[in-house]
Amino acid sequence: MAADLATLAEPYAARLRRADTLAEPGAPGEMRLQALWRDGRLPAGLALPDGTPLEVLDPGRWNRGPGPDFLGALLSFGGAIRRGDVELHLRPADWDAHGHAADPAYAGVILHVTWAPAPEAKTLPPAVPTLALRPFAGRGGPLALDALPGPDAPAPRPCRARLEAEPGARDRLLAAAGAHRLLAKSRAFAQALRVGDPFQAFYEGLLAAMGYGRNAAPFRRLAREVPFARLEGLPSLRRLAVLAGVGGLLGEDRRALWDLWWGSGFPPPLRPYAWDFRAMRPQNHPFRRLAGAVGVLHHAGALLDLPLDGLPKALSEASRTLCAALALKGAPIGANRANAIVTNLFVPYRIALGTLGAEHLRDLPGEDVSQPMREAWHRLSGALDGLPGDGLRQQGLLQIHADFCANPALSCARCPLAGE
Numbered sequence: 001m002a003a004d005l006a007t008l009a010e011p012y013a014a015r016l017r018r019a020d021t022l023a024e025p026g027a028p029g030e031m032r033l034q035a036l037w038r039d040g041r042l043p044a045g046l047a048l049p050d051g052t053p054l055e056v057l058d059p060g061r062w063n064r065g066p067g068p069d070f071l072g073a074l075l076s077f078g079g080a081i082r083r084g085d086v087e088l089h090l091r092p093a094d095w096d097a098h099g100h101a102a103d104p105a106y107a108g109v110i111l112h113v114t115w116a117p118a119p120e121a122k123t124l125p126p127a128v129p130t131l132a133l134r135p136f137a138g139r140g141g142p143l144a145l146d147a148l149p150g151p152d153a154p155a156p157r158p159c160r161a162r163l164e165a166e167p168g169a170r171d172r173l174l175a176a177a178g179a180h181r182l183l184a185k186s187r188a189f190a191q192a193l194r195v196g197d198p199f200q201a202f203y204e205g206l207l208a209a210m211g212y213g214r215n216a217a218p219f220r221r222l223a224r225e226v227p228f229a230r231l232e233g234l235p236s237l238r239r240l241a242v243l244a245g246v247g248g249l250l251g252e253d254r255r256a257l258w259d260l261w262w263g264s265g266f267p268p269p270l271r272p273y274a275w276d277f278r279a280m281r282p283q284n285h286p287f288r289r290l291a292g293a294v295g296v297l298h299h300a301g302a303l304l305d306l307p308l309d310g311l312p313k314a315l316s317e318a319s320r321t322l323c324a325a326l327a328l329k330g331a332p333i334g335a336n337r338a339n340a341i342v343t344n345l346f347v348p349y350r351i352a353l354g355t356l357g358a359e360h361l362r363d364l365p366g367e368d369v370s371q372p373m374r375e376a377w378h379r380l381s382g383a384l385d386g387l388p389g390d391g392l393r394q395q396g397l398l399q400i401h402a403d404f405c406a407n408p409a410l411s412c413a414r415c416p417l418a419g420e
């Protein structure tokens with residue numbers, strides 16, 4: 001079944017292979033960005049995304065060791081003068097990838113400077129603004145990178161003209177890019193299926209998804225420290241007791257579960273789990289999410305056989321089964337989250353198992369529309385509304401955005417989606 005998906009994805013994969021040969025020599029690397037910042041060779045009229053004018057009074061001391069790239073910079077945020085550190089990256093999400101949020105050396109950062117405006121950072125402290133330079137390129141000043149257009153460039157993107165010249169071309173491209181993305185996700189599962197317990201990878205993915213981003217890491221650690229093989233055969237309540245006990249999520253108010261865990265022979269962890277409880281509403285507590293995951297695990301066999309169009313609702317209902325038994329109100333997996341879990345977990349896993357092919361993907365439900373989806377759609381179509389509602393084409397938008405539009409080494413002029 002993966003073969004027909006690969007056929008669907010191939011036109012996109014071919015364009016992507018060309019991108020590797022077309023990376024723009026003039027696109028700035030991180031060192032070049034740092035040199036521009038150090039020398040003050042920045043365009044005029046810099047402003048933060050909310051419109052606050054930004055003036056660099058002193059770029060700070062270039063730090064070539066561990067910690068932020070520039071220390072002790074003096075900046076004017078709309079007239080308010082602040083001194084602090086500055087970190088530079090090519091893309092905002094590099095902040096997450098480099099793990100700066102967990103490093104106290106970065107606590108003094110007052111500005112995050114990037115080349116591209118996306119993909120956005122998820123762990124950047126809300127008080128630290130991001131200044132993306134690419135939208136200012138070509139507006140004069142010494143940062144003369146006119147060939148790299150910003151998202152507000154007035155001219156239509158070249159991909160749009162090409163796609164509009166051929167009926168159905170945009171639709172086919174989005175489907176191919178979506179299939180490419182789902183196939184790529186399925187490869188991690190396929191690898192896990194070859195080397196270990198076939199269900200362990202699904203179980204890990206499910207628990208990580210219940211972390212909703214900020215608690216994904218401790219949830220994934222829990223799934224590895226309590227592998228599914230050790231839970232098999234246990235009733236759901238005992239599974240929850242073990243997972244919550246090992247994860248340090250049981251308090252005095254859950255004495256019965258504590259006793260179940262204590263009698264199970266699973267020891268406490270050697271080091272505590274790093275749950276993030278900041279500003280957390282009770283319904284988002286990891287214990288409740290864990291109860292939802294255990295409910296889903298109980299019904300996993302049936303859920304993995306369901307057609308995609310009915311799966312999100314069934315998934316949401318399965319997540320509430322154990323919660324109902326514990327008098328926890330509501331469904332830990334709401335409608336939008338269920339769609340995302342189907343797309344990012346069930347579909348890739350079933351592709352890897354060989355039980356899902358290209359013909360099933362037209363029923364893939366759509367997720368919440370995100371900023372990268374909006375931006376890619378606007379570039380490809382020139383429209384702000386009318387985004388595809390189905391999951392396959394939404395995945396295609398995300399893939400095109402990541403591979404081409406937010407690729408700091410590639411400009412529209414050199415984009416493989418713009419020409420032959």
Ligand code: SF4
Pocket residue numbers: 157158159160379380400404405406410411412413415416417418
């Ligand atoms: S980078 Fe490529 S896909 Fe993105 S807007 Fe430019 S031409 Fe279109």
